[in-house]
Amino acid sequence: MVGWKRVVALGLMSLLAAVPAHALQDGACDRQCLDGFANAYLDALIANDPSALPMDADVKYSENQSLLRVGEGAWQTARELGDYRIYVADPGVGQVGFIGNIRLEGGWTMIALRLKIRGRRIVEVESVIPGPAPSSAGFSFGDAAANLATPRAIYSQTLEPAQRRDRGTLIFQSDLHYEGVERGNGDIVPFANDCLKIENGVQLIRNPDFPFPAASPSGRELPNFSSFGCRDQFNTHIWDTDTVTDRRYPIVDRERGIVFAFVMYHQYLRAPCANVVDYGTVCPPAHVEPFTLVLAEAFRLSDGEIQGVEAVFTALPTVRLRGVW
Incomplete structure (x- = not known):
């Protein structure tokens, strides 16, 4: 095990050494550099190492909106990275995002990751990593994560310059x-x-x-609901x-x-049940108190439209209006 970790560590050093030369000189970090980090x-x-x-000496690290020390949490339970990988790079602010599948000690799940780079050092790490979920109602989120292969091509496609929107428009x-x-x-x-x-x-649309x-309280x-399109499900x-x-x-990006x-x-903070159009009251299968999802989402837009949403979330036991960032 120690030898394997040493090989991984040497590989990491090689990766970081391959960062473009201009990043060494002025602290800049382009897409290739950010993806490398x-x-x-x-x-x-x-490698759990x-x-x-x-890392910056004062790096801020969170997992599921809880502040931890680097080396705690998933650092102790991560075992394998899957092939499902989405990268979101923003050289203008020195940040990179990632969504993918990962195997923890208890099974497969998802990870959403945000790194902030300054002076070629990691100064912020924000992650959302739901624990491996047990099967329920004949369905397993863990099996879904394990079986993911390749994301939709739109997440790696470069838009033509005329198709690109400014930062404020994309956020809006x-x-x-x-x-x-x-x-x-x-x-x-x-x-x-x-x-x-x-x-x-899991695909939750169509x-x-x-x-x-x-x-339904009436039975x-x-x-x-999962058969609807994005707009129709909202409506x-x-x-x-x-x-x-x-x-x-x-x-x-x-x-x-x-x-x-x-x-x-x-969830259920405004009401315990929904009044669904042309149907009536719809509730959770059993009574639940309001609770909060820590949620990371990647929105892919083109020509002013949301083509895809990739989300990673984990549930907190109670309501928390704000996170640690």
Whole structure:
């Protein structure tokens, strides 16, 4: 084991040595440099050994909106990185985001990661890593994460210069997604007709086979909420029970049209049940108190429309309106 970790550490040092020369000179870090930092970090995480990473002495590190020391949390349980990998680079602010599948000690799950680089050193690390989830209702999020292979091509495609939008516009268009939740209105969200949402490795849009966790007090058969498109699902008002706070957009990848967001998403904070259009009352399968999801989402936009949303979340036991950032 020690020998293997030494090999990994030497590999990390080689990766960091391959950073472009101008980054060594003036502290700049382009896409290749930022992606290199993300890969080096992930390799170190899997090796359970951060010692080879260029960490700032005062690095701020969080996991699921809890402040930890580097070396704690998933640093002790990470075992293997999967092939599902999305990178979001923002050289203008020296930050890189990553979404992918990862095997922890207890099984497969997802990881969302944000690194801030300054002077070729990691000064901030923010991660969302849900614990491996047990199977329920004949469905397993862990199996879904384990079976992920390749993300949709849109997340690695470079937009033509004429298609690119400025930072403020991309953030505004992404934020409309949360406004749509708040207002129960999908028509104000610039969803593309072929929009897809993947949450913790599971397609939750146009996926009629997903067992949506809801019930009718009257016992009637529910609408198949997972079979709807992005806009139509919002317009059922199924999310009227929820609200979103502490919205942050630290990474904007203008070349690829991706905005990386972190929010605190509160389920059943506004009401215990939803009043679904043309149906009536829909509730959780069993009584639940309001709780908060620590949520990271990558919005991919083109021509002013949200083509895809990749989300990683984990649930907190109670409501927390703000995180640690």
